[in-house]
Amino acid sequence: MTRLRSLLALLLVFQLSPGLIAEEAAKDDPHLQVYSESDFPSASQCAGCHQQIYDEWSSSNHAYAGISPMFHKFEQAINNLAPTIDHFCVRCHMSVGTTLGENRELPLWERSQVSREGVTCITCHRVKENFYKVNGERRIEPGNIFSPVYTSSDGSGLEKILEEKGKYRIATEPGERGAKIHNQAIQFETIDQSEFCVSCHQVMVNLGIKLEVVWDQYRDSPAHENDIQCQQCHMSATPGIPGPEQKGSKAMIGRKKTDPKGTHANHSFFGPGYPIAHPGIFPHHPDAEDWTIEEWLAFDYRAGWGTEDFEDELEELDEEPEFPEVWEDRSDREDAREIIEENLEKLEAKREARQELMENGSRIDGPFFVSEPVVGKKLKFKYEYHNLNSGHNLPSGSLGAQPEIWLNVALVDPDGKTIWESGYVDSVGDMADLHSLDVRAGKIAHDDQLFNLQTKFLTTNVKGTDREMYLPVNFDVDQIPFLRPAQQPVTVMNHPPFVRMEGRSIPPLGKRDANYVVPAELLQKPGTYKLAVRGRSRAEPIYFMRFVGATSEMEQAMNEWMLDMHAYTVEFDVKEH
Numbered sequence: 214m215t216r217l218r219s220l221l222a223l224l225l226v227f228q229l230s231p232g233l234i235a236e237e238a239a240k241d242d243p244h245l246q247v248y249s250e251s252d253f254p255s256a257s258q259c260a261g262c263h264q265q266i267y268d269e270w271s272s273s274n275h276a277y278a279g280i281s282p283m284f285h286k287f288e289q290a291i292n293n294l295a296p297t298i299d300h301f302c303v304r305c306h307m308s309v310g311t312t313l314g315e316n317r318e319l320p321l322w323e324r325s326q327v328s329r330e331g332v333t334c335i336t337c338h339r340v341k342e343n344f345y346k347v348n349g350e351r352r353i354e355p356g357n358i359f360s361p362v363y364t365s366s367d368g369s370g371l372e373k374i375l376e377e378k379g380k381y382r383i384a385t386e387p388g389e390r391g392a393k394i395h396n397q398a399i400q401f402e403t404i405d406q407s408e409f410c411v412s413c414h415q416v417m418v419n420l421g422i423k424l425e426v427v428w429d430q431y432r433d434s435p436a437h438e439n440d441i442q443c444q445q446c447h448m449s450a451t452p453g454i455p456g457p458e459q460k461g462s463k464a465m466i467g468r469k470k471t472d473p474k475g476t477h478a479n480h481s482f483f484g485p486g487y488p489i490a491h492p493g494i495f496p497h498h499p500d501a502e503d504w505t506i507e508e509w510l511a512f513d514y515r516a517g518w519g520t521e522d523f524e525d526e527l528e529e530l531d532e533e534p535e536f537p538e539v540w541e542d543r544s545d546r547e548d549a550r551e552i553i554e555e556n557l558e559k560l561e562a563k564r565e566a567r568q569e570l571m572e573n574g575s576r577i578d579g580p581f582f583v584s585e586p587v588v589g590k591k592l593k594f595k596y597e598y599h600n601l602n603s604g605h606n607l608p609s610g611s612l613g614a615q616p617e618i619w620l621n622v623a624l625v626d627p628d629g630k631t632i633w634e635s636g637y638v639d640s641v642g643d644m645a646d647l648h649s650l651d652v653r654a655g656k657i658a659h660d661d662q663l664f665n666l667q668t669k670f671l672t673t674n675v676k677g678t679d680r681e682m683y684l685p686v687n688f689d690v691d692q693i694p695f696l697r698p699a700q701q702p703v704t705v706m707n708h709p710p711f712v713r714m715e716g717r718s719i720p721p722l723g724k725r726d727a728n729y730v731v732p733a734e735l736l737q738k739p740g741t742y743k744l745a746v747r748g749r750s751r752a753e754p755i756y757f758m759r760f761v762g763a764t765s766e767m768e769q770a771m772n773e774w775m776l777d778m779h780a781y782t783v784e785f786d787v788k789e790h
Contacts, residue, residue: 252355255327258785269480272496279307279331290761295696303411304349322506333639361397365405365447368398421703434721436604489770511537519550606718618662627740642753664727675710747780
């Protein structure tokens, strides 16, 4: 009986705390961590032969999954509310780190490099089974850099390279000299199918709320009906448009392209997301690994450290300002600045691709006037917001507090004065809805005509009424709630008790009308008026960022990436009675 109890206790510890098991094992064998990491090669190792693919991936949202400071803030906040969530989020965002047994709450600077790479090469190319809907629980096949990878191709290209080892100067096993490469590429029939993405892009959290719903949207879409896969839009040559692959050889060994006229799937993984991390930390850059995460966070790139102008001005000062010890030397700051500039260039390319993606996937038509514009009468008009994407809703992805898409419309009178506006933002960049900090403080008026496609949660209050919330949590009942999974199947009610979704997104190839009314008293004079419109997009509202404890630097970066789409202005005449 004693042995049975001990065994059950051991199993319980193993199930609840994989990080603890790994930590204890490492104490017994100090080489275990090194061995484990070598069984899970990092993307920087793959870059030796796949440089173009590495460059595309390095600034992608997949590469950002484990770095994102907003993810880590949110993940900790939701675990504080619902500790039973535990490793749920990092199973997708840092799958290799989870496999290595790293504790959920480990800071970035204590994690392995391959863990910080988020959705890295082996996250996909070392998966050989169909997992489908498993809430992120996929098994990554362990193996060193020489072990097989799983791809959409039949491996014949690699076989030809292996037959000419001398020409390419490659190493296929430990101890050999040359470029280290995997010795087999096994065709995996699902890796280029939408089903491969489901494991992480259709997940349900804690209470039974679907946090990611893109698969549900896709399987009921025209794209699914026409056999268009996720990869055809998100890994194509043109952001968001299904079509040919990116031009370029899949691999380059030394200076030899293995397929000079070939193509490969673009590993930028086009999407609406964007990074707000320090540009020394993200995009991933092999040379940036010369400094730790903590050291990079101490590098003030906004102040111009390492630029020629900044450093020359320092030379003219009587007394040089103090720098953190690691950045005291000018040459170190200049070396770091080179990395920063390269990464900023990548981020600018990402910004342009994001703009192209969002505009390829949507359209604004209008204005359409309901009645003739006349002085002293209400002006009624509408715009039509179209989702041109055949695969999923606009917006899609995670629900709740993200992502944001809304319309900003302004009416300008003949004197050039803005006399009416909807979709304006408050002092921190949030829409003037119920959650705006300025609206709640009475500093600005609530935007009653706001056209907002952001999905929210609806929670039931103590007296039975509903309210909008940015998390599936009712703070009216308990200011420090402790969430537990529902006690009955959510299929009974189709949602957990007291929580449901308020979906506002536009279905594939659908449209939604944005109706507006300008009060009659604002149309005071005849003449030529202007209506200006633009779609706006941002990943997170600032009120939510403050709820999870984001820094002011994170807030600033979030707003710097705010996107304006389809901006245009039309003129029209307002007549006398």
